[in-house]
Each structure stands twice: as structure tokens, then as C-alpha cells.
Amino acid sequence: MSNATTYKVTGMSCDHCERAVTAELTGVEGVSAVHAAADSGLVTVTFTGEPDDEAVREAVDEAGYELVGRA
Incomplete structure (x- = not known):
């Protein structure tokens, strides 16, 4: 079972x-796919299990951007 969750990212x-x-999100445990769109600021992350918002927040921060929340 996979779960796709879309997040709003600024910057x-x-x-x-x-x-x-x-690249940062691909390294998060349980992430099977990532689609980032700079023009909309939306990042869709597909997880093999339950979404881990905190792990996503940390990875986005590590990349130098800010996670606003779920879109």
C-alpha cells in the first residue's frame, strides 16, 4: 500500500x-517517489506506508527550504 501526500514548500x-x-526526500525511509514543482511550490511524496510529516520537514529543511504544511 502506498500513500501520496502533497506538501507546500517555500523557497x-x-x-x-x-x-x-x-534528493533529500528520496533518502527518507519509506519514501518511494517524489515529485517537486518549483512553479507551484508543491511537493508530492509517495510513501510505502504511513506519511511521516516530521521526516519530510527535516529533509526539506536540510535541502534549504521550508515546509509550510500539507497542501
């Missing part, structure tokens, strides 16, 4: 931003 403005966020 992304280009392809590099999308790649940085995707």
Missing part, C-alpha cells in the same frame, strides 16, 4: 531547487 524557484528537495 523553490528553479530546477536545481526541485532536484535538491527530491
Whole structure:
């Protein structure tokens, strides 16, 4: 079972931003897919189990951006 959750992230403005966020989130345990869109500021994360909002927040912070919350 997989769960896709969309988050609002501030600070992304280009392809590099999308790649940085995707790279950090791909390393989070239980994440099977990531789609980041700088133009909308939305990041969709697919988990193999239950979504882990705190792990997502930490990964986005590590990439240099801010997680506002679920979209």
C-alpha cells in the first residue's frame, strides 16, 4: 500500500531547487517517489506506508527550504 501526500514548500524557484528537495526526500525511509514543482511550490511524496510529516520537514529543511504544511 502506498500513500501520496502533497506538501507546500517555500523557497523553490528553479530546477536545481526541485532536484535538491527530491534528493533529500528520496533518502527518507519509506519514501518511494517524489515529485517537486518549483512553479507551484508543491511537493508530492509517495510513501510505502504511513506519511511521516516530521521526516519530510527535516529533509526539506536540510535541502534549504521550508515546509509550510500539507497542501
